[in-house]
Structure formats: C-alpha cells, structure tokens
Amino acid sequence: MNYKFSIRSLAIIAGVCCFLCLLACGGEGTKEQGGSKTDKRYFRYNQASGISSLDPAFAKDQANIWAVNQLFNGLVQMDDELNILPAIAKSWTINSDGLTYTFVIRDDVHFHDHELFPDGKGTKVTAHDVEYSFKRLVDPLTASSGSWLFNDRIADKDPFVALNDSIFQMKLKEAFRPMLGILSMQYCSIVPERIVKNYGKEFRANPIGTGPFAFKKWDEGKVLVLTKNDNYFEKDAAGQSLPYMDGVSISFMENKRNAFLKFKDGELDMLSGIDASYKDEVLTGEGALHPDLSAAKQLLRSPYMNTEYLGFSMRGNLPKAYQDKRVRQAINHAFDREKMIRYLRNNIGKPAHSGFTPPGFPSFNEQLVPGFKFNLDKAKGLLKEAGYPDGKGLPTLKLETTSSYQDVCTFFQNQLKDIGVPIELEIHPPSFLRNKIAKGESAFFRGSWIGDYPDAETYLTVFYGGNPAPPNYTQFKNKRYDDFYAKALATNKDESRYQLYQEMERTLLAEAPIIPLFYDEVLRFTGKDVEGLGVNAFNLLSLKKVKFK
C-alpha cells in the first residue's frame, strides 16, 4: 500500500465521473427558456399510463383520447347523455337506403395558428380537410390503429368526397346504423393536411387541430400543456365563447398513490377512477366520498360502458367437461356478484345480473334479458344434470388473469369451491395475457369490454361469429345469434332493433360462453372549486365547459 496509489485510484474515479457527467450534460441540451409566469389557472390532472401520441389517428386508449378531445374536433360530437350533436358539421342528411351521408360543414371553424399557415393564421376548415382526414385514417401507410372503423364498411369507390368547400359526402357499402356514433370517435378528428404532411410521423408531438385548447408544450413523461384557443367556434347558451379556462396541464406520475396525495393537497384538480393503493382513503365501504375529503372535494359518478367478465374459449382448447353449457351455466349461478361488489369494490359498479351490454344503452333491460343470479341449488342441479354431481369428475379449470384482478378472481375461485368446481389462478403480465387471449391460447380468461360508440352493437359484435379474435375473443359462433346480428344491423327502427339485440343477449346467456361479473362505474373526484365538469358513460373528458369558482 502506498500513498501515491490512492491518488491514482481517486483519479480513476474522477475520470469515470467526468465521462459520465459529459454524457449527462449532453442530454440536457434541449432545455428551453420558460415563458413568463402568470396567474393564469390551468386545469390539472394526472395521466398515470402516459400518452403515446397526440395524433388522432392513434387515439386508441383513454389517455390519448382525452388529450386529443381537447385539441381536435370531429364532424359530430357526443354529449354527456350520449346524444350525437353537430360539431364541425352543422347539419347532415342520411339517404333513405342508409348508404350516403351528406354533411354541411360550418364556415367559422379555423385550425389553430401555426407558422406553416399563410401569415401564421390557422386556415378555415373545409370539406376537403374532412376528405383528407378520413382518407388518411384508412390509408395503410398511416398504419392507424383506427382504420378498422371504416375497413369493410365504406364503399369501394370514392367513399369520401368533398363536393365543394362546404359539402362532404361519405358512402357506405352496406347500411350501418351506428355510423354517426363512430364519427363521434376521436379517431375521426379533422386534421390539417399541410401540417400533417410537413411533420409526418412527428405530427404525434406537433398536433394542430380546431379544438377548444391548442397545443403548447409536451415534455414527454413530464407534462403536456394546452392553452386556450381564443378563436374556438363553440359558444355557451349565453353566447359566451368557450372554453372558459386558460389552459390544461397534464402530468404523468405513474405512481397512482402519489397522484392521489397530490390531489389531496390540491395540486391536481381531478382524480379519475380508483386504484387499490388509495381506494379506502377516498371511498367509504358504501361507496360514498370519504368524510376526510368531503370538505374540499366532490365526487361525480356515472354508469360506465365497461363490462367486466370471465370468458371461455369456445375454440375447443377448453377441457371437455366445460364444453357442456350446463356446466358453464352452473358456474355462472354459483358466483355471488353482489357480495363481490360490496366487499371487493366498495359498492362501485353494478352486479352483472343481465347480459353483456351494460345499463345506459336503451336496449338494456334486466326483466327482458334476465342474467345469472346467485343460486347454489340451481348451480348444483345443473352440475348433476350434466353428470358431475358436486363437481365429481371435473378437471381443474385454469383462470388466467392479471395481478390487478387477482382479488376478484380469488373470490371467484373460493365461491366455486362451494359447488366443487376446482379453479386454479394463473397471473400474467397484462401484455402477455392480451397476446395470449388474442391468439385464442387462453381457455378461460378475465376480460373487459369498453363500448366504442353509443349503440349496443359495439358490445354484441364481440360475439358475432364472422369476427376474428379481436373482438371475438371467445370465438363464439352461433347461427341464431349471427342471424339476429345481421338482421339488427339492417333494421332502421330503433324499437325493433332493440328487440333483436335483446334476443341476441338471451341466446348468448343460454350458451354462456362468458361469466358477466359487473358493470363498471365512472368515478371523478374534483376539488369543490371545479364547476361544469360533466361525467358520461364513455368516460370521455371534455373540458371546454369547465370553470373555476
């Protein structure tokens, strides 16, 4: 050991540290000078899962949809009662054969300002912009995750045509009643060709639309800032321009518990949904707002177009005994859904005592579509009838799920013990399970289905025999069901279409390829100073009418 050697070693550490510092500094070069602070008040919420793109063509999940909905508009929009209202189109007509849709475009809608526009001012939206936006959505080169909306539905020749600056026409191959609902989806937002062409793939981070808020800054994984669009075309009932707020600021803390703490401290204006990490601190056991929060916060809730279920694969990889529908019915009757809602979910959601379509759709009717209720005697009877009295001879059924549903699945497993059906749980990472279910490799799995548009078809298509694995994850194929499906799509009269939908639900429940668990609820916690934030069954976030007291 000599003294000089110590200095050498220190020099080595210093050398490595300098090398690392150089690397670190190289990465910091993009910091930009912030603008001046003002007392402007922005609406703040957290998006734990992160936003992958602000391009409407990739508005595939709730995180992206919420941001896109503030930045863009479609031809039509949906209000909180799920009515289709005009947006960029001021009116429309549908031909009697249901094949041609003609939209009249408003002449006072402008894109957000951008340097690429003449004089930097956003140009007026014309029917040609609509034509471009829809053509882009279906173009395989865009590789949009939303092209399924139009594939197989639009006419082969000239499906989207701008007849002049203010008339846009869309042609379908076959009549498809829910089309207007589809057009209200964020995928169908109107984008400016000039800007999209300039940025290409980078349009994802340079969005220019027509929405109530304009893009200001996106520091990925940190913050997304949107500012008020002063030229927004919509006005409130009193004639005042929307939006009211100065801007929106979205943070991306992945830790939901931390987001809850920030909300509690008043550093976030809204908290969406519940998470196991803070559930019991925001809700009482009965599902009301926790007394600790009720002084400063409020709770908005609405039924959610989300059905949670367990699905059997009907493809044949299910153990033989479970291919008997009486066994599947018995399992359905052996599960106490009310207990699950009360004890595992703090009374959030409704037990699924009807079919696959959740309440909120006009065709939902618990009397006309009676689902499975907890009835042990009936369950035991069905098992006996199928030749497995008290579950004797039944092989173990493997239920595949993700860790976030482990509690519900464990409860299910315990309940099934009462009729002697042996269940084994297998926990997978979400991405792995999703792939497995899509490939039909999972014989019994947990799933959920969120409605895409306000027509029960968005649920019933999940079991249409003509559909591949997404959306038909159970690979259910039933002639009676498929016939009703085809008939319903061609039926224009609402009442008779709903009857067909109910007929399909009854067929589905009789075959029992699924175990409906519960119909979910949308929960939004906000500060008491937040006014005008609605809540709707699609869990769509619209901030244009929100203001602070």
Place this chain on the structure above:
Amino acid sequence: MLRYVIKKIAYGFTVLVAVVALVFLLIQGLGDPARLTQGQRTDIATMEAVRKDLGLDLPLGVRLLHYLNDVSPISIYQDTPENKSEYRYSKILPLGDRALVFKTPYLGRSYQSKKRVTEILREALPQTIILGLSAIIFATIFGILLGVWAAMRQFSFTDSSILVGSILGISQPSYFSGMILALVFGYWLRDYTGLNYTGDLFSTDMYGDPITQWKNLILPTIALGIRPLAIIVQLTRSTMLETLSQDYIRTAKAKGVSNRIVVLKHALRNALNPVVTAISGWLAAILAGAYFIEIVFDFKGLGYETINALNNLDLPVAMGSILFAAVLFVSINILVDVLYGWLDPRVSYD
C-alpha cells in the same frame, strides 16, 4: 499501449454485437408487439398495415440484419429523400440506387409512441447518471466517516450499532429499502420532511416551465447508496483497524502527535487505498441498481424506460436501452483499464 486499447475496443465491440443478437432473439418470444399498439378492437387489415409499418412482416433474420445495419455508423441504405431525413446520414459512396453512408447509430422509433429511441434515451440518461453519481458520493462520504468513527471506538456501543446497521444495509435489496424510505419519509412523515412519495428530478410546473427538484433526489440516493455505504463502512473499519495497529502509528503516537492527526493524516490515507479501489469497481453496478430504484420512485431514467418498454413489448426502445447500457458498461471498463495502466506502471498491457 495503442495496441492494447484497440484490442480492448475490438473485444468490447464483439460483446456488443453478441448482446444485440442475443437480446433481439430473446425478445421475439415474448409476444406480438403489433397487437399491443392497438386498442381493444382492431381488424386484420389494420393489423397487417401496422405490422408492415413496424417492419414485423419481414423474416426474423432479415430484421436482425436491418437492425445491425441501422445501428452501425457505416451502413448501406436505399438513397431516397425519406431515408435521408429518417436516418440523417451523409453519403460516402453511391452504389446504384443504394449508397454507403455514414451516420450516428439509428435505433429506430418506439412502436408505441413512434418517438425516436435516441431521443428517448437522451432524455432519460441524465437522471440515471445523476442518481448513480449522487448515490456513490453519498455512500463514499458517509461510509468512510462512519467506518472511521467505528474503528476509533472499536468494541464500543457506537461501533456495534454501526456494524449492526451496516449488516442490515447489506442484507436489504435496494428496491425494498426504497419502498420503506418512500413510505416513511415520503408519506407518514411527509408533513415534516416535505419530501414527495415519488417524483422526478427534472420536472415542470403546470405551465410547462422546467424546474429541477433536487429534493426528489434525496430518497432515491439514499435507497441506492445504502448497500454500497454499508460495504464501505465495513471495509473502511477493517482496513482502518489494521492500519491503526501498524508500527508506524505507534511511533507517531509515541512522538506525541495528537490522536486526530494520527487518524486523519497517517492512518486514514493508507487505509483508504483498498476502499477507493473497490468503489471504482462498483460504478457500473450502481448504474444497474438504479434501474430498480427508478421504478420505485417513478424516476424517469434509463431503467424506467427499459422496464416500461419490456412491459409493452416496445422492442426498439428495449433494444436501444439495453444496447446503450451495454455500451456504457463496456466503455467504463475500457476507461478504467486504460486509466489504471496509465497511472500505475506496474500494470502490464500484454
């Protein structure tokens, strides 16, 4: 010397190519990444368009070759304006409609967000490096102080407490101590400490202006530094005790030198040699440990990006960050080897 460096670099290069090929092949078995870029509903035509867009329609071998071509600074591309703007290359030699080009390595774009992987890495890197450095500095300073303190009071209560504490520190995985620290100081004692449960170093206020929250570095630094700290404490203590028993220390004491001077000037300097040598060997390991800590504290560095990418089967990001980490390890090793040789003539290059 030069030959030695070249040999080291060539060796490192082989390691990197092997890492690329191995990780590329391993990752393929995890599932279908195209499916995960979709929402809940999709159709076959949409999936095909996405596969083509992501290049997943090509056979595995071709994809691996493309990847290697993309990563290599000298590569061959079809010379089109689209390629030029995507790969940002400068042409060296035209070969018909193709061209031999020079570029910075191209790591592709994220499947999920379509963002350039190099950009993702560049944004994530500073956090990881700052976290790693602050952890090693924390561990070194406190480790040596505690170690010396314990050695000076051998067999006292202080000594035993420090020893027990360091054993506790060594025996805990860093992500575990991370969670405990977050819970105690970021949640239960939040009102007193003012620390966040989780949080990033570089953050922004609600208007999007950047702010640096150094306080968010405190808990991750402690969590990551606690194991090296414990090891440094024990190492310092034992070498210190050994040094203090040497003859020359007794001589110094006999000459009437004060106890403080003996410890700090004569004993500590010599005792530190093995400690410092050990620390330089751990730098790379600290960076690896940072991966877990980043997940616990929502600290958006390299580890956070890597693990998220693996969860989403976002292969380009996962490949890019693994490759980058490998480059980092290999270059730190080369640097340490070369510096050792340069500083210590006893190290031979052959």
